[in-house]
Amino acid sequence: MIESDKIWIDGNLIDYAEAKVHVLTHGLHYGTGVFEGIRSYKTAEGITIFRLDDHIRRLFNSGKAYFMKFEYSFDELKKATVKVVRANRLDECYIRIIAFYGYGKLGVNPLPNKVSIAISAWKWTEHIKKEDMEQGIHIMVSSWEKVGIRSMPTHAKGVANYANSALARMEALKSGFDEAIMLNSNGFVVEASAENIFFVKGGILYTPPISTGALEGITRDTVIEIAKQHGINICYDNISRDELYYFDEIFLTGTASEIVPVGFIDHRVIGDGGIGPITREIQQHFENIVRGKNHEKRNWLTIIQ
Ligand SMILES: Cc1ncc(COP(=O)(O)O)c(C=O)c1O
Numbered sequence: 001m002i003e004s005d006k007i008w009i010d011g012n013l014i015d016y017a018e019a020k021v022h023v024l025t026h027g028l029h030y031g032t033g034v035f036e037g038i039r040s041y042k043t044a045e046g047i048t049i050f051r052l053d054d055h056i057r058r059l060f061n062s063g064k065a066y067f068m069k070f071e072y073s074f075d076e077l078k079k080a081t082v083k084v085v086r087a088n089r090l091d092e093c094y095i096r097i098i099a100f101y102g103y104g105k106l107g108v109n110p111l112p113n114k115v116s117i118a119i120s121a122w123k124w125t126e127h128i129k130k131e132d133m134e135q136g137i138h139i140m141v142s143s144w145e146k147v148g149i150r151s152m153p154t155h156a157k158g159v160a161n162y163a164n165s166a167l168a169r170m171e172a173l174k175s176g177f178d179e180a181i182m183l184n185s186n187g188f189v190v191e192a193s194a195e196n197i198f199f200v201k202g203g204i205l206y207t208p209p210i211s212t213g214a215l216e217g218i219t220r221d222t223v224i225e226i227a228k229q230h231g232i233n234i235c236y237d238n239i240s241r242d243e244l245y246y247f248d249e250i251f252l253t254g255t256a257s258e259i260v261p262v263g264f265i266d267h268r269v270i271g272d273g274g275i276g277p278i279t280r281e282i283q284q285h286f287e288n289i290v291r292g293k294n295h296e297k298r299n300w301l302t303i304i305q
Contacts, residue, residue, distance in 0.1 A: 081095060094255075229285070249276030
């Protein structure tokens with residue numbers, strides 16, 4: 001992680017090194033926080049933040065599940081996000097907004113504590129190797145079940161949900177894989193530890209419905225819009241573990257990863273093993289959108305410079 005200069009916390013821009021919380025912060029002990037991961041891109045019109053409104057909307061929805069009262073409005077948080085990117089003189093960056101129950105009363109009930117909001121941004125560095133983008137990554141089906149829709153609010157991008165993701169990711173990495181796929185209690189595919197998942201068979205695009213417990217990913221929605229714009233049929237279907245092995249193409253989607261082809265699942269080759277034609281086409285359309293070259297989707301870009 002590349003250090004930046006300033007972090008916004010509760011209305012103030014402060015020095016990066018000063019952005020600290022008390023060790024008795026509620027969110028630290030009980031996972032009572034919600035967050036967003038957002039990206040900015042260089043376009044012909046300057047630096048833009050991708051789907052900022054949608055990210056902030058999801059942050060408010062996540063907070064609602066946890067009875068969080070934000071002291072800042074939608075527009076104030078939007079402005080603050082832009083301010084952070086500008087203050088750090090960043091172009092391509094990753095932006096992290098976190099809202100969490102703070103310090104005051106430490107017990108399971110977070111409600112007596114103030115909700116703090118912090119916005120950070122740092123220089124973006126690619127984390128997926130070029131060859132993986134061509135050959136596809138290796139993933140495994142995790143032995144950890146995805147946290148269920150009756151256990152946690154899975155529409156919320158809640159900090160606590162990520163303990164489940166972290167267990168799956170660590171298991172995958174320690175087993176020599178790049179990423180983990182998680183199944184729900186019915187045995188259906190939900191998503192990867194930090195990405196949604198898509199499959200292709202016979203030219204049709206498939207993705208698990210949100211009711212499986214998958215996060216309503218903003219990149220997922222972008223891919224669905226791309227499919228609609230370009231006449232690719234999309235089907236929301238429950239997929240069982242072994243069905244995974246028989247798709248022509250599989251790819252993962254997320255703000256950080258964008259569109260990542262999957263080459264192998266549980267050591268079984270997917271399709272021909274490399275990036276497939278539909279995945280490549282969707283990647284290209286996605287790139288056009290985030291770079292401001294798709295005029296119909298220009299309203300997804302917040303121009304900051
Ligand atoms: C569990 C999980 N699913 C899906 C996604 C993809 O969501 P988005 O495209 O909004 O980044 C993420 C991204 O952080 C995630 O953590």
